[in-house]
Every structure is written in C-alpha cells, then in structure tokens.
Amino acid sequence: MARISWTRDELMLACALVAENGWHELRQNDPETLELSDLLRTLPLHSTAAKSDPRFRSPNSVSRKTTDIATAHPDYRGTTTRGGQPTRDVVADFLRYPAEMAAAASAIRSGIASGELHRIKPQPEEAGDDEETTAREGQLLARWAIYRERDRGLRDRKIQQARRRGEVIRCEVCSFDFTYAYGELGTGYVEVHHRLPLHVSGPTETKLDDLAFLCANCHRMCHKSFRGESWRTPDTLRAEMQKASRRRIPHAASDSAS
Template sequence: MPRRSPAWTYDELVLACTLVVDNGWRELRENDRRVQELSQLLRRLPLHGTAAEEIPSFRSVGSVSRKTTDLATNRSDYAGKRTKGGKLDLAVIDAFISDPARMRKAASAIAAGIATGELTQIPEQPDEVADDGTTTAMEGRLLMRWAIARERSPKLRRRKIQDVRAHGSPLRCEVCTFDFERFYGELGHEYIEVHHTLPLYVAGPRETRLDDLALLCSNCHRMCHRNHSGESWRTPDELRACIQTPVRLTDEQG
C-alpha cells in the first residue's frame, strides 16, 4: 500500500481554488464545513484509483486546508509570506484570475457529475490528456473525459446522423465540408464524427440535445479540441474562421 498521497491534479486544484476564491482569496481552516465537504468529494473523484483511498491522509481535511493556504498565498499580489506552491497551483491560480466565472462553472460541473454518478462510471479516454501528459482543457481532465465519452456515444452519433439525413443534408464536415463517402466511396459510407459544441462547464450534466452536436471530419474535430492560446474548445464557426487559404502543392513539391 502506498504511504504518501498522490500529487494534486489540476481538477482537484480547480475545486480547491473555487473555495479560496469564494472566500475572498483567503485560506480555509479545517473546521470549515466547506473544507470538510470538499475532502469527501475529492476522495470520490475517479483520478487516483482505489489504492489512494486506503491512505489515511489522502485528501484529508487537513491536507485540503493546507492546499487552500498554498492557493491563497501564491497569488501574485499576495503581500504576506508565501507557502511552497507548485507549478500546477500557479496555473490554476492564473486560470481563476483570467476567467473566474468559467472556472467556477467548471468546478460546479465536476461536482454535479460526481453527484449524479455519471463521472464516476466513465473510463479514462485516450484524448483527455495531451502528448506531454498534461490536461488538454483549461477546465480540467474530468470534464474533457466526460465530453469525449458523450461525443463517442454510438447512440448519440446514430441519432444525429438520422436527423441530418431526415433533413436531406449530406453527411459532411460542417467546417471544411469533407465528405468521407465521396472521397473513399463505400468505405466512407456514413462515417463522420460528432462534436459537442457546448463545453460541459456551460452545458452542465443535462441530457445532450441533437442541436448541441456538430458533424466534423477527424482533422477538424481534433482542431476543435486542441489546446492553444489558453483555449481547448471551439465551435465549428470558430474553427472555420481559423482556416487559411488552401495551398496547392505542385508535383515537384509533393
């Protein structure tokens, strides 16, 4: 059995920093009910496995209180003595300073997903972390996991395709207009990916509507989720605005 608690993840820090921000960027003590409730919530997050739960100090009330101190004292304009916060602490602090409303919504969505049980039942998704092992979304790994799982739902994909067909529209990418069947023939028949146009911190845990989904080719779908300049979620319209003038390669270049 491991003796030390695992390092804090981005998602856990988002939840802890929400308490700090709501408390006027001040630390919270162990006897604070909010710290006690967060300790219980953190122990339920599907991030560290069951082995961590056997460690008595794992996200204990005391450890949560100490983490709120790290977050409160490492803000750039803090005038007192700072505790030893890590790079991830600073990243979350910066995220809350730059867009507090967005980060609060992310924390609420994570808590709601745990409360309903939906987040605890979703297995890890290959694309929920970047190639360097970091989270791919400003809102955290768990919301990205939840969103990817929804997008890959065969039932939702089938319903979206049926809806598009019923309206007489072709199955092609809503960004670049790529048509798999037209390009690959029978092999590409009814192949298309679906993208959730609303981030989960906006949509929340409600049931996904067909209007929330867009049809995309594989490349455009990855670009919609690519973490760049602090953004990791784009609508088809936003991605379409990024498209540059196509460059045709000559025989010599290709």
C-alpha cells in the same frame, strides 16, 4: 507513501472554494473543508492504493492547499507558501476567467453528484498528466465530453435528422464527405462534436442542434490541447484553417518546377 500531486481537477475544486471565500484560506474544521476532503477522496483520478492512505486529501491537507491558493493571489501581502506551478496556474485562470472556471468546478461537482463521472472509464483522447499543456477544464470534464460524443444513439439520431432535412452529411469545417471519398465503405460515417464544451454548457441534456458533424481530422483538432484550450468550436477551427492557408507558401509551384 509518496505525496500524491494535486491534479488540475482537484485544484479547480479547491480554488473555487477559496474564491467563494473571498480569496481567504479555509481551516481544517470548516464544513467546506470537510466536505471537499470527502469529495476529493472519491474522485476517479488516483489509484485505490493512494486513496486508502488516511492522509490522502485529509482536511489538514485540503486546508494547507487552500493556503497555497490564497497566498498565490497577486494581492496577498504576506509570505507565499510553496504551492507549485500547477497551483499558480489554476489561480491565474480563476482570476482571468472567473465565470468559466467557477462553472467548470460546478460541472465537475454535478458529474460527481450524479454518479456519471464515476461510471466513465478514462477515454483515449483526454489530456493526460503527461500533456505539456493541461486542458483548462481539467481531465474529468474532458473525459466526460468525449464519452458523451461517442453515444451511438445520439449520433444516429443526428444523422437521421439531417437526412430528413435533405442535408448532405459532411464535415462542417472542411466539407469532407466520407461517402464521396470512400464510396460504400464510408457511407453513414461521420463524427459528432458538441458545439459547447461541458464546462460552458453545464451537464445539460444534449439537443441535436448542439451537435456538429465533423471528419475525424477536424474532430481531433477540435479537441487538441493547445495553449490551455482543449476545445474548439467548428467556427474557431475554420478560422484557424483560413489563417493557416493565408500564411502558407504554395509548395505545389516549387514541386512542379523541380
């Protein structure tokens, strides 16, 4: 059977172990290696056929991956093993964002332990393997976050709260109001977005104040994979829009001149 490439999520879990181990590799018989091997063999990322191969993420393959990771550290003085670019990218991110990456790895572990990550099917907007830039937090947390935001009950409670407070239900970033734009058809339509991504907040219970109202366009832009980021807050997106509008050459003027 062909070797199954390590995904970003798997590399994050392995890298978290190596980082905890002072950037040293783990051996085949180390309890941490055995535990990670078991865990990786259950992740909902590969086909059942791939997972049925006994060599798939065996303790030996996990141990070899920790060697790739440890030797990709810039302070390593020996010969670097061939880890591949995704391995080097994960190591670079762990060195650049140590707290965030460790939190993301532990959030993946919590999602697996609670069974939640196994219940959720792949979501249409999550960054797939064919994405040019892989989301920093990996595929499973992106999937979980999108699923969580689709919870109708949560969205409805947020809308009720806004109505009680007498607030207008519109996009927090661009002020788009579905009722204003589409009349009766758009009444009560809005999307909700978590201000904090799962890899920062951890898998906590969602409070209504953690949610922002967004229009469909702004929501897509908040989740777009771009330069390693696949999550933006409404404030960050608003700043991007302001930056874009300052750079824009007003084309309305040239349109009317022609």
